[in-house]
Amino acid sequence: MLEIKNLHAQVEGKKILKGLDLRIQPGEVHAIMGPNGSGKSTLAQVLAGRNEYEVTEGEVLYNGHNLLDLEPEERAREGVFLAFQYPVEIPGVNSTYFLKAAFNEVRKHRGEPELDALDFLSLVKEKMKVLELPQSLLNRPVNEGFSGGEKKRNEIFQMAVLEPKLAILDETDSGLDIDALRLVAEGVNKLKRPDNSQLIITHYQRLLDYIVPDFVHVLYDGKIIKTGGKQLALDLEERGYDWLLEEYRAQTPSQQPSLAGAR
Amino acid sequence: MTTRPLIPSVPTRTDGPFSAAYAQLESREQAVAPAWLTALRRAGNAHFCELGFPTTDHEEWRFTNVAPIAALPTHSPEKREVDRSELERFTFGQMPTYRVVFIDGSFSTTLSSSELLDEGVEIHSLKTAAQSNLGWVQKHLGQYARADENAFVALNTSMMEEGAAIRIKANQHVKTPIHLLFVSTSNQAGATTHPRVLIVAERGSEARILESYESLTDGSTLTNAVTEIVMEEASHLEHCRLQQESTSAYHVGTVHAHQSRSSNLITHSISMGGRIARVNINPVLDAEGCECVMNGLYVVDGDQLVDHHTAIHHAKPRCNSHEFYHGILDGNSQGVFNGKIFVRPDAQKTDAKQTNRNLLLSDGATIQTKPQLEIFADDVKCTHGATVGQLQEEAVFYLRARGIGKEAARRMLVHAFASDIINRISIEPVRVELDQIMFDLFERERSA
Ligand SMILES: Nc1ncnc2c1ncn2[C@@H]1O[C@H](COP(=O)(O)OP(=O)(O)OP(=O)(O)O)[C@@H](O)[C@H]1O
Numbered sequence: 001m002l003e004i005k006n007l008h009a010q011v012e013g014k015k016i017l018k019g020l021d022l023r024i025q026p027g028e029v030h031a032i033m034g035p036n037g038s039g040k041s042t043l044a045q046v047l048a049g050r051n052e053y054e055v056t057e058g059e060v061l062y063n064g065h066n067l068l069d070l071e072p073e074e075r076a077r078e079g080v081f082l083a084f085q086y087p088v089e090i091p092g093v094n095s096t097y098f099l100k101a102a103f104n105e106v107r108k109h110r111g112e113p114e115l116d117a118l119d120f121l122s123l124v125k126e127k128m129k130v131l132e133l134p135q136s137l138l139n140r141p142v143n144e145g146f147s148g149g150e151k152k153r154n155e156i157f158q159m160a161v162l163e164p165k166l167a168i169l170d171e172t173d174s175g176l177d178i179d180a181l182r183l184v185a186e187g188v189n190k191l192k193r194p195d196n197s198q199l200i201i202t203h204y205q206r207l208l209d210y211i212v213p214d215f216v217h218v219l220y221d222g223k224i225i226k227t228g229g230k231q232l233a234l235d236l237e238e239r240g241y242d243w244l245l246e247e248y249r250a251q252t253p254s255q256q257p258s259l260a261g262a263r
Numbered sequence: 264m265t266t267r268p269l270i271p272s273v274p275t276r277t278d279g280p281f282s283a284a285y286a287q288l289e290s291r292e293q294a295v296a297p298a299w300l301t302a303l304r305r306a307g308n309a310h311f312c313e314l315g316f317p318t319t320d321h322e323e324w325r326f327t328n329v330a331p332i333a334a335l336p337t338h339s340p341e342k343r344e345v346d347r348s349e350l351e352r353f354t355f356g357q358m359p360t361y362r363v364v365f366i367d368g369s370f371s372t373t374l375s376s377s378e379l380l381d382e383g384v385e386i387h388s389l390k391t392a393a394q395s396n397l398g399w400v401q402k403h404l405g406q407y408a409r410a411d412e413n414a415f416v417a418l419n420t421s422m423m424e425e426g427a428a429i430r431i432k433a434n435q436h437v438k439t440p441i442h443l444l445f446v447s448t449s450n451q452a453g454a455t456t457h458p459r460v461l462i463v464a465e466r467g468s469e470a471r472i473l474e475s476y477e478s479l480t481d482g483s484t485l486t487n488a489v490t491e492i493v494m495e496e497a498s499h500l501e502h503c504r505l506q507q508e509s510t511s512a513y514h515v516g517t518v519h520a521h522q523s524r525s526s527n528l529i530t531h532s533i534s535m536g537g538r539i540a541r542v543n544i545n546p547v548l549d550a551e552g553c554e555c556v557m558n559g560l561y562v563v564d565g566d567q568l569v570d571h572h573t574a575i576h577h578a579k580p581r582c583n584s585h586e587f588y589h590g591i592l593d594g595n596s597q598g599v600f601n602g603k604i605f606v607r608p609d610a611q612k613t614d615a616k617q618t619n620r621n622l623l624l625s626d627g628a629t630i631q632t633k634p635q636l637e638i639f640a641d642d643v644k645c646t647h648g649a650t651v652g653q654l655q656e657e658a659v660f661y662l663r664a665r666g667i668g669k670e671a672a673r674r675m676l677v678h679a680f681a682s683d684i685i686n687r688i689s690i691e692p693v694r695v696e697l698d699q700i701m702f703d704l705f706e707r708e709r710s711a
């Protein structure tokens with residue numbers, strides 16, 4: 001499904017990803033953890049196609065195609081979805097109108113007929129129930145004035161409507177209360193199919209109680225420095241990152257990355 | 264009051280076409296006009312002769328050169344018959360309203376709604392109202408708009424003849440919007456109208472009034488309109504002004520509002536047409552507890568120039584004013600926004616907020632934006648902010664990341680920027696119709 005090979009990326013001349021490798025097979029759930037500033041969101045944005053992030057080396061294959069050659073909208077239509085860490089507010093753009101436009105773009109791309117306003121509305125209502133989002137949000141501009149938790153749930157709601165093949169969730173759990181966390185996890189799990197994959201960026205084990213990952217990776221200094229099963233997340237929760245970082249530094253004595261920003 | 268600076272201007276030639284037009288009107292009206300109206304016109308003419316057309320040396324007109332207007336061969340447009348079907352394509356043309364139609368400045372009985380009268384409201388053609396010496400018209404007309412300060416107001420006052428006089432009776436809530444439609448049909452350069460509107464909202468009344476200015480052809484016509492709004496205690500009024508004349512037309516419009524205790528005024532100014540369009544909105548909050556909201560949207564392209572000068576006078580304590588203006592400029596168009604907020608020494612606990620945001624869609628478009636705060640009270644809250652820029656790239660990316668193409672995303676955001684103002688209009692059919700215009704303008708697929 002997704003194969004990232006030796007990915008290097010920088011923003012404003014600052015190197016952030018420094019040789020990242022990752023392989024996700026259809027049906028798998030991968031979690032990425034790592035200290036603040038280690039490059040998790042950068043990876044997510046690069047995959048979604050944000051052009052401020054310049055890829056200087058490496059490649060990304062998505063279903064055998066070169067993902068980096070595609071425009072952001074083409075990636076989305078091909079089934080890549082990023083739930084943003086910080087969803088932007090878009091005053092003046094009605095939520096329903098926006099989502100219908102996005103939905104129909106994806107359908108057009110798949111060669112399916114566009115849905116009319118009525119059919120779309122009933123689809124949307126059904127998905128909203130799962131996330132227990134108040135329907136009034138649909139009549140408001142995209143994310144405008146939404147609470148932090150509503151923004152996050154709205155991302156997952158959009159995901160539920162668009163039914164992506166590869167969903168990337170960037171700290172969707174941050175800022176959610178326990179009930180919302182459960183709802184979001186349910187929404188994500190509903191999407192789970194043998195041909196879909198999920199990449200979940202998180203700082204907390206608690207989300208992974210609901211969405212059980214097949215693999216857990218630790219991203220640090222722009223690379224994956226450790227990969228394990230779901231047990232790794234439990235270990236990190238208990239012991240923090242220090243032991244891992246020490247292990248990493250012992251292996252690569254030439255580089256001494258600063259610990260600033262690591263929790 | 265601030266003292267008036269020495270104002271450089273072009274003295275108006277007494278033999279020019281503008282003076283000739285006044286002389287003509289005066290002699291034609293000599294026998295029929297009531298004396299008080301003749302006196303008003305005379306005073307207007309005296310001010311106009313003294314002030315003359317402003318030049319760009321004038322503080323208020325620095326970026327708007329009205330020399331092309333001063334040079335117009337001004338004249339009254341020839342009479343032309345207009346069919347009802349020609350009005351239907353105009354914005355608000357088919358909306359259920361009390362419609363009052365003016366063709367080239369003349370009131371049209373046949374095109375106006377026949378059942379004008381709800382028991383809560385009186386609507387007259389200004390000409391009829393003046394000739395029958397209606398007391399409230401005589402009392403208020405010309406008492407608010409400043410003919411002594413603004414040459415175009417002076418000119419309008421000297422030439423005022425037709426327009427509307429509207430009285431919302433005390434404690435009446437008029438549900439149906441009142442629509443004043445001013446149509447210019449002439450393709451003759453200099454065909455001029457000076458529409459004059461007086462709106463009196465009596466105590467505790469409530470109404471919605473639309474004014475729209477349209478052209479049927481693309482002549483270099485001149486519309487020089489003045490609206491005076493008098494708001495008595497606890498009255499509520501929503502006033503929506505739409506300027507959609509041809510891009511060859513010249514348009515100057517002034518709205519002057521005088522608010523009494525606890526009154527609530529919402530004004531919207533949407534300006535899209537005109538070669539040169541200048542709109543002045545001047546509310547005076549002259550008693551405690553007034554609210555005033557001023558929304559505006561200007562959308563221009565090509566060689567258009569659009570200029571909004573707003574001046575809100577906080578004269579008494581505990582009044583709120585909120586102003587939101589958005590501009591979208593394309594081509595080589597020029598925009599001007601000047602937002603004055605005066606807070607007099609008396610006006611403690613004033614809460615005034617002003618925002619002007621502009622989107623420049625091309626390299627050739629320019630905007631001059633300037634807040635002007637003159638605050639003489641100490642316990643006040645005044646904020647202002649102006650932005651000029653392109654679309655927010657983060658928002659473009661968010662839409663693209665959901666599958667919406669780059670161009671479509673940009674168009675959607677420009678439309679949204681306009682909607683942000685349109686959505687502040689409370690009259691739903693007005694909002695829907697204006698939003699459709701913005702949609703057609705920005706979002707409809709254009710064949711490349
Ligand atoms: N647009 C940008 N300009 C400059 N620096 C940036 C930019 N975006 C990211 N960075 C820097 O790149 C590094 C990695 O940022 P990134 O957002 O990928 O971290 P993260 O792992 O997602 O952190 P967190 O856990 O706090 O979300 C940080 O040091 C950040 O300051």
Ligand SMILES: [Mg+2]
Pocket residue numbers: 040041042085170171
């Ligand atoms: Mg991050």
